[in-house]
Amino acid sequence: MLVWSRPWRIAAWALAVPLFLIVYGLPVGVIILASFSGQWNDILPSNLTLVHYAKAFRTDSYDALRASLLTGVIASAAALVCGTWAALALRALDRLPKRILDLFFFIPSAVPSVSVGLALLVAFSQPPFLLNGTAMIVLIAHFILISAFTYGNVTAGLARIPADCEQVAESLGARPFYRLRRVTLPLLLPYLVAAFSLSFALSMGELGATVMIYPPDWVTLPVKIFALSDRGAIFDAATLATILGVATLVVLLGLSRLSTKAMTR
Amino acid sequence: MSQATVMERTPAARHFVASAASSVADGSRIGFENVSVTYGALTVLESLTLTVNPGEIVALIGPSGSGKTTALRAVAGFVRPSAGRILIGDRDVTHLAPYDRKTGMVVQNYALFPHMRVEENVAFGLRAHGANGDLIRKRVPECLAMVGMSAYAKRYPRELSGGQQQRVAIARALAPKPQVLLLDEPLSALDAQIRRSMLDELAKLHRDLPNLTVLYVTHDQSEALTLANHIGIMRDGKLKAFGESQSLFRHPPNRFAAEFLGRANLLPVSDLEPTDGQMARVRFGDVTLSAHNYHGVAASGDCLLCVRPHDFRFSHNAAEPNTISGTVISVQWQGDVHCITLNIGGEEVRMTSAPMSSPPRIGELISVYFNPAEVTLVPEDASHG
Numbered sequence: 001m002l003v004w005s006r007p008w009r010i011a012a013w014a015l016a017v018p019l020f021l022i023v024y025g026l027p028v029g030v031i032i033l034a035s036f037s038g039q040w041n042d043i044l045p046s047n048l049t050l051v052h053y054a055k056a057f058r059t060d061s062y063d064a065l066r067a068s069l070l071t072g073v074i075a076s077a078a079a080l081v082c083g084t085w086a087a088l089a090l091r092a093l094d095r096l097p098k099r100i101l102d103l104f105f106f107i108p109s110a111v112p113s114v115s116v117g118l119a120l121l122v123a124f125s126q127p128p129f130l131l132n133g134t135a136m137i138v139l140i141a142h143f144i145l146i147s148a149f150t151y152g153n154v155t156a157g158l159a160r161i162p163a164d165c166e167q168v169a170e171s172l173g174a175r176p177f178y179r180l181r182r183v184t185l186p187l188l189l190p191y192l193v194a195a196f197s198l199s200f201a202l203s204m205g206e207l208g209a210t211v212m213i214y215p216p217d218w219v220t221l222p223v224k225i226f227a228l229s230d231r232g233a234i235f236d237a238a239t240l241a242t243i244l245g246v247a248t249l250v251v252l253l254g255l256s257r258l259s260t261k262a263m264t265r
Numbered sequence: 266m267s268q269a270t271v272m273e274r275t276p277a278a279r280h281f282v283a284s285a286a287s288s289v290a291d292g293s294r295i296g297f298e299n300v301s302v303t304y305g306a307l308t309v310l311e312s313l314t315l316t317v318n319p320g321e322i323v324a325l326i327g328p329s330g331s332g333k334t335t336a337l338r339a340v341a342g343f344v345r346p347s348a349g350r351i352l353i354g355d356r357d358v359t360h361l362a363p364y365d366r367k368t369g370m371v372v373q374n375y376a377l378f379p380h381m382r383v384e385e386n387v388a389f390g391l392r393a394h395g396a397n398g399d400l401i402r403k404r405v406p407e408c409l410a411m412v413g414m415s416a417y418a419k420r421y422p423r424e425l426s427g428g429q430q431q432r433v434a435i436a437r438a439l440a441p442k443p444q445v446l447l448l449d450e451p452l453s454a455l456d457a458q459i460r461r462s463m464l465d466e467l468a469k470l471h472r473d474l475p476n477l478t479v480l481y482v483t484h485d486q487s488e489a490l491t492l493a494n495h496i497g498i499m500r501d502g503k504l505k506a507f508g509e510s511q512s513l514f515r516h517p518p519n520r521f522a523a524e525f526l527g528r529a530n531l532l533p534v535s536d537l538e539p540t541d542g543q544m545a546r547v548r549f550g551d552v553t554l555s556a557h558n559y560h561g562v563a564a565s566g567d568c569l570l571c572v573r574p575h576d577f578r579f580s581h582n583a584a585e586p587n588t589i590s591g592t593v594i595s596v597q598w599q600g601d602v603h604c605i606t607l608n609i610g611g612e613e614v615r616m617t618s619a620p621m622s623s624p625p626r627i628g629e630l631i632s633v634y635f636n637p638a639e640v641t642l643v644p645e646d647a648s649h650g
Contacts, residue, residue, distance in 0.1 A: 162374070164376035165376045167343055167363070167372075168434075169378070169393070170343075170363040170364045171342070171364070171447070172390030173390055173393040173394045173441060174390075183378055187379070
């Protein structure tokens with residue numbers, strides 16, 4: 001009734017659109033407006049300016065954007081390789097060990113990021129594993145936090161690949177690596193792209209663990225935004241938040257086009 | 266450049282060159298020697314012993330869960346037998362990986378690689394064997410021509426109909442010149458009309474490649490009867506009957522084979538009395554009938570008289586030999602035949618005849634007869650099947 005009757009459809013839209021605008025649109029709109037604001041003492045900002053953007057690309061904020069993008073790409077790539085490998089390896093296991101390892105691989109998604117940050121801080125602050133104060137510890141933290149999502153996405157993708165395709169490939173003489181390269185991975189490509197996209201988006205927004213372990217020369221954009229807002233530089237923080245959102249969106253749109261292309265082959 | 270010199274990189278490639286040099290695939294014998302497959306406590310294939318001779322088509326038929334696909338997948342290497350041996354030619358392949366078995370497989374849903382064009386699909390097996398580009402460029406068009414798909418080489422599988430996809434799947438399986446071809450319900454996903462035309466094409470393909478050994482799994486008896494030299498009928502993981510197709514159809518060895526292959530009428534008869542040669546006299550109710558005792562059913566045993574629906578003919582004289590009378594229960598016109606169901610002595614009996622302008626009416630008493638040489642006696646096994 002809700003779907004087929006015109007009055008109910010109008011009612012549904014009348015409820016959904018304002019809800020979407022208030023819960024999602026308003027905060028994003030306020031951030032974007034604030035990034036252009038010289039002053040904001042009334043309902044709307046005044047003295048609109050681009051000075052915050054000029055500052056963002058001149059100061060150490062640019063280094064933070066670079067650190068975030070590099071962290072996102074490297075951690076997501078590592079998580080994609082490991083998650084894919086784990087998902088492929090687990091396919092060959094019996095039911096019980098598969099379920100146990102499956103649970104094990106999903107644990108990082110259940111642990112709060114602050115706990116991951118603290119654990120890494122404690123584990124890697126003493127020789128021989130002295131990583132505290134290096135960019136590597138940030139990459140490891142991001143890898144841990146996103147790997148479960150990558151593994152989950154690839155596992156779901158593998159379940160949807162027709163087993164017949166791989167078996168026919170084998171019967172045609174394809175050895176395991178050839179089959180993986182020519183059949184399994186190409187069929188899995190849309191899911192790999194989706195897994196990388198999700199990992200990258202999560203990494204770009206990660207703060208909880210990073211804020212506990214980041215070294216001075218590897219400050220990510222969320223840490224910088226947090227620091228700026230903590231100091232009361234709301235307009236600068238809003239500018240970096242907008243840049244962070246746009247940068248993430250641009251990468252995700254590019255990946256989405258790649259995924260669509262792979263899907264429609 | 267000759268085929269023998271184009272790809273000599275690995276021992277596997279050299280072997281492939283040697284086999285590819287022949288103009289048609291030389292089929293090999295497939296042998297099952299007491300092959301059993303179990304999953305935990307569940308036995309899905311029980312002591313299967315069967316031989317498919319080179320160049321033969323053997324069809325395995327049976328209801329769902331009868332073990333026919335398991336048997337085929339055991340040959341392909343995707344199911345590991347818990348006991349017994351599988352031979353392809355003289356090689357024991359029981360523990361070989363699927364990619365070392367040199368089989369070609371075609372499955373129900375075609376399983377074409379969606380990211381590859383038709384020509385790339387067909388070339389896949391050749392490339393996997395390390396074939397040289399020259400051989401691939403020669404062999405792929407040959408295989409596509411063989412299945413009438415030359416015009417579609419550049420298309421993706423999603424741009425083809427079901428029948429076309431299945432043709433490509435067959436070309437792909439044949440391209441590396443496999444020793445045996447495994448067909449797992451290859452026509453099941455096609456609609457009736459395309460299935461009939463594909464069946465004709467498969468029969469033609471085997472006429473063109475008479476040395477190719479084929480193991481064909483289907484649940485459709487008409488496919489098996491059209492294509493196969495021999496038919497194996499499976500049930501509950503066991504081979505219930507095996508024989509030359511026509512012989513198995515005319516003289517089914519047990520009730521299950523008679524019912525599954527051709528939906529025969531099975532009339533319970535008694536007082537078996539051998540007459541000349543392989544013939545015998547039996548009692549059906551008050552009537553004495555003659556029949557072929559092909560399986561030598563013992564005089565003391567219970568037995569069934571197997572009469573195919575098309576073996577009944579209308580009789581105008583109830584006193585004629587081998588004539589029985591019954592009441593018409595239903596009459597169905599099916600285009601090319603009339604199907605008539607009779608109640609004869611409490612048994613439902615089906616018969617078919619050429620279309621009639623005035624078929625018998627429901628409730629009418631009619632007489633039918635059969636040629637004794639065309640019907641056979643079947644032992645009544647304890648399990649009914």
